[in-house]
Amino acid sequence: MDIKHAKDYLYWLYFQYLLITCCYVLEPWEQSMFHTIFITVFAMVVYTGYVFVPIHIHLAFEFFSQIFGGQHESTVAIMN
Amino acid sequence: ILYFQKNGISNGGLYKRPFNEHFEQAPMYVAVFTYLGFGVGTLFGYLRDFMRAWGLEKCHLATEREEQKDFVPLYQDFENFYTRNLYMRIRDNWNRPICSVPGPQFDLMERVTDDFNWTFRFTGRCIKDVINMGSYNYLGFAETDANALKTVADVLQRYGTGVCSTRQEMGNIDKHVELENLVARFLDVEAAMVFGMGFATNSMNIPALVGKGCLILSDELNHTSLVLGARLSGATIRVFKHNNMQSLEKLLRDAIAHGQPRSHRAWKKILILVEGIYSMEGSIVRLPEIVTLKKKYKAYLYLDEAHSIGAVGPTGRGVVEYFGMDPDDVDVLMGTFTKSFGAAGGYIAGKKELVDFLRTHSHSATYATSMCPPVAEQIIRAMKCVMGLDGTTQGLQRVCQLSENTRYFRQRLHEMGFIVYGNDDSPVVPLLLYMPGKIGAFARRMLDKNIGVVVVGFPATPIGESRARFCVSAAHTREMLDTVSGADVLMKLTSDGKGAGRSYKSGNEEVDGSYTS
Numbered sequence: 001m002d003i004k005h006a007k008d009y010l011y012w013l014y015f016q017y018l019l020i021t022c023c024y025v026l027e028p029w030e031q032s033m034f035h036t037i038f039i040t041v042f043a044m045v046v047y048t049g050y051v052f053v054p055i056h057i058h059l060a061f062e063f064f065s066q067i068f069g070g071q072h073e074s075t076v077a078i079m080n
Numbered sequence: 081i082l083y084f085q086k087n088g089i090s091n092g093g094l095y096k097r098p099f100n101e102h103f104e105q106a107p108m109y110v111a112v113f114t115y116l117g118f119g120v121g122t123l124f125g126y127l128r129d130f131m132r133a134w135g136l137e138k139c140h141l142a143t144e145r146e147e148q149k150d151f152v153p154l155y156q157d158f159e160n161f162y163t164r165n166l167y168m169r170i171r172d173n174w175n176r177p178i179c180s181v182p183g184p185q186f187d188l189m190e191r192v193t194d195d196f197n198w199t200f201r202f203t204g205r206c207i208k209d210v211i212n213m214g215s216y217n218y219l220g221f222a223e224t225d226a227n228a229l230k231t232v233a234d235v236l237q238r239y240g241t242g243v244c245s246t247r248q249e250m251g252n253i254d255k256h257v258e259l260e261n262l263v264a265r266f267l268d269v270e271a272a273m274v275f276g277m278g279f280a281t282n283s284m285n286i287p288a289l290v291g292k293g294c295l296i297l298s299d300e301l302n303h304t305s306l307v308l309g310a311r312l313s314g315a316t317i318r319v320f321k322h323n324n325m326q327s328l329e330k331l332l333r334d335a336i337a338h339g340q341p342r343s344h345r346a347w348k349k350i351l352i353l354v355e356g357i358y359s360m361e362g363s364i365v366r367l368p369e370i371v372t373l374k375k376k377y378k379a380y381l382y383l384d385e386a387h388s389i390g391a392v393g394p395t396g397r398g399v400v401e402y403f404g405m406d407p408d409d410v411d412v413l414m415g416t417f418t419k420s421f422g423a424a425g426g427y428i429a430g431k432k433e434l435v436d437f438l439r440t441h442s443h444s445a446t447y448a449t450s451m452c453p454p455v456a457e458q459i460i461r462a463m464k465c466v467m468g469l470d471g472t473t474q475g476l477q478r479v480c481q482l483s484e485n486t487r488y489f490r491q492r493l494h495e496m497g498f499i500v501y502g503n504d505d506s507p508v509v510p511l512l513l514y515m516p517g518k519i520g521a522f523a524r525r526m527l528d529k530n531i532g533v534v535v536v537g538f539p540a541t542p543i544g545e546s547r548a549r550f551c552v553s554a555a556h557t558r559e560m561l562d563t564v565s566g567a568d569v570l571m572k573l574t575s576d577g578k579g580a581g582r583s584y585k586s587g588n589e590e591v592d593g594s595y596t597s
Contacts, residue, residue, distance in 0.1 A: 019517040022117030025169040027196055030124055 094368040096404050100504045101323075101363055110514050114544050117516045125165030140198045162538065170520030171197040173535055179206055181224050182215040184555040188532065210527070211560050213550045214534035218391040218507050219478045220555030221422030221462045232457045239453035247439075251450035259456045262463055263427050267397065268407050271436070272429035274459075275444045276451045278386060278416030279305040281426030284444035286382070287313040288437075289412070290351050295335050297328060297379070298353040301361060306353050306384060315351075316341070322361070325369045328352070332377045350379035356388030356399040356415075360541060360549070362502020362510050364392070367399055371409045382412040390420025391507050396466050396479040402505070421462040423455045482507060482554035485561060489552050492565040501547075509550040510536075519546050529567050 018024040021038075023031050131137040141164055144154055155164075172193060180187040188207045191200045215222065223229075235255065245251035256274060263272040275281045286309030290296060294315040298306060301322045310317050318335070320327040332350070339346050352374060354365045365383070374381050385398045393401035398415065400407050407413065413429040428438060439445055466475035486507045493500050499512040513522055516537065523535045537546035550564070 019515060019521055020113045020117065022120045022515065022517040024517040024521050025121065025166070026124060030127075034120070034124075 094372065099364075099366070101502065103361075103363075103501055104499050106499060106512065106514060111544060114514045114516070118543070121166050121516055125161060128165055129161070140195075159539070166516065168197055170523075172200070173520060173523035176532070177202075181222055182212055182217060183222050183224075184212055184217070184220065184553055184557070184560060185209045186212050186215075186532070188527075207527075207530070210530050210532045211556075211564060212532055212553075213564055214532055215553070216387070216419040216551055217422065217553045217555065218387075218420045218482055218551070219396070219422075219462070219466065219475075220553050221420070221458075221465075223422070223555075228461070229458075231461050232454050235457040236454045241452055241454060243450050243452050245449065246447055247445040247450040253450070253453055253456070255453045255456040255460070256450060259451075259460055260427075262460055263429060266463055266467060267400075267413060267429050269413060269429045270432040271434075272427050273435050273438055273442075273445070274417075274425055274427045274451055274456070275442075276425050276449055277444075278418050278424070278426035280444050280448055281414060281416070281428060282306050282384065283309040283312060284448070285414075285428055285438060285442050286310055286351075286353075288441045288443065289313075289382075290315045290349055293340065293347065294349040294351065295347045296351050296353060297331055297335075299323070299355065299358075299365075301358050302353060302355060303359070303384065303386070306355070310353065322358070323363055323366055325366060325373065328370070329373055332373060332379060336377060350377070351382055352379055353382050354384070356383060356385035357392065357503075357506050357508060359387050359508055360510065360536065360547075362500075362506045362508040364388070364399060364402070364503040364506055367403045367405060367410075371405065375409075380411045381409075382414065383410045385413065385415040386426075387419055387508060388506075389415040390466060390479075391482060392505055394479075395476060396420070417455075417459045417462075421459050423458040423462070425451045425455060425459070478554040482552065485552045485554065485556055485558075488558070489550070489561050489565060492561070496565070507552045509552060510547040511550065512545060512547050514544065514546060516546065522548055526567065531564055531567060 018031075021034070023034055026034065128137065132139045132143075142155070144151070172191065176191070177189045178186055179189050186209075188210050190203045190205045190207055192203055193200050226233075239253065239255070243251045243253065247256075259274055260272045263274065264270060275284075282303070282305035286296075286306070290310075290313045292314045294313075296310045296313070296315045296317045297320055298310055298317060299322055300319050318331050320331050335347060335350060338344060352370060354370060357364055367383075370381060373379070383399070388402075389398040390396045392399055395401065398413075400410060400413070411430060412434065414426065415429075416426040417423045418425070428435065461470070464470045464475075465472070466479065468475055483505065486505065486509075490500060490504055490509060493509065493511065501510045501512065502508065513519055513535070519535045519537050523533060526533050533548050533550065535546070535548045541547060552561070
């Protein structure tokens, strides 16, 4: 019963995607072409986000903490 | 979200009852998705046109011949592009052939297509008892009951079907005279004249009333018949915003202050063209304000009550009665018998001088065949029923049933959170769909559930506002209205609106895995 529920929910999501992007009216081969392009673009966006976003956030965090927090760790002189 | 509701108090004592109209705007993401959908459709349209031009795909439409390819292109404008690439894909939702009387339920012939709507073929089966939410059957007079149609059958036996002449020659039958007297009595005016076709009533009589040197002020959403009549007359046409009295007043003041364009002489006549109920919006005209303006600036008023006669007003006399006004205030009352009386034809009513003038000067009276007798008898019997002259209260019951059905249906749709345009009392209910993909999906899914609806897109509506238009009828029972408004097609499809909890969860009572098609 739950699996049926989940399957219907997934089908509903797929149907909404078809309606919103106007894929519902296209012929099957046009739909396949659109799905391929869309999934490719989406995958590229996800990959770029995965690769670049954490590094940029880390660098931005360090930049701002340098302005507000004062000295960076590596510029502190080592006391002997 | 722009949501405004006018209660009529703003104009002091002009309105005797609250005037509630809604023209809600959709949330921003809906507009974005709509344009996105049209963008995808346009891109694929260019792709298909490219394939057709280069011979990769067979072209089913009209194209120029090889020798004509260097001349001015004939099929490159947006309208042809739209027809080829977007309309053809969902064309199976229009022009569906009916094989029974268009009552509250009707039968459809089943049509399938093998090549994506370029050609259709009939399977031979009939889809029975489809709930009819598209026919203009407001009072339910589209019926085949033998008792009700007894007088019509008698007239058919006596007069036959053809008239074979125009009104001015040999086509003036006593049934026409009887009908005209009845129409004048129904509307409480001095005289009326009937014509064989509703569209022709408008387009052939406006040229008889106004000509060059006159000014026509017409609403921006007027029907094609009014626009055609206005253009044929040769008068100057100025358009004011839909139901917007400030715009109309400004135009009137400019017209009177400046006069005709180059000579600055006064206009011979100023005619205001409005409709009682606008069929695409479901809005009712602001008649008290227009009559005040008309009296102040001495203009004439032409009121087209095609959808409102019989459908609004406590006893079905149209918008004039709905607002409690005097029919003498409106100069030309026009209406059709197609919508509420189950027949065909139109009428023009007003003062006796006006109607006598039209009898001699109207193109329709001189050249068009007059109404055929069985149709005239159907109108006579329907009108007598509405007025109560046949001795029963059936007519009044129908009018009350219609207003009750309208209120109930609109209230249900509003509760569910859908965006519905128009006045609360109009039986025309447009439900906004917005996205192009939903137009085809909505109509097909509703037909699967045995409900027949009319969906409208561009060019009948603005491109971003496609809608499904329901026409409530007095013959609909409450169960039918419940079936229609509760169809989970509405839930599944339109997940926008005021966000009143229309997610998957709220509409899943009827989930039965039948979507894997």
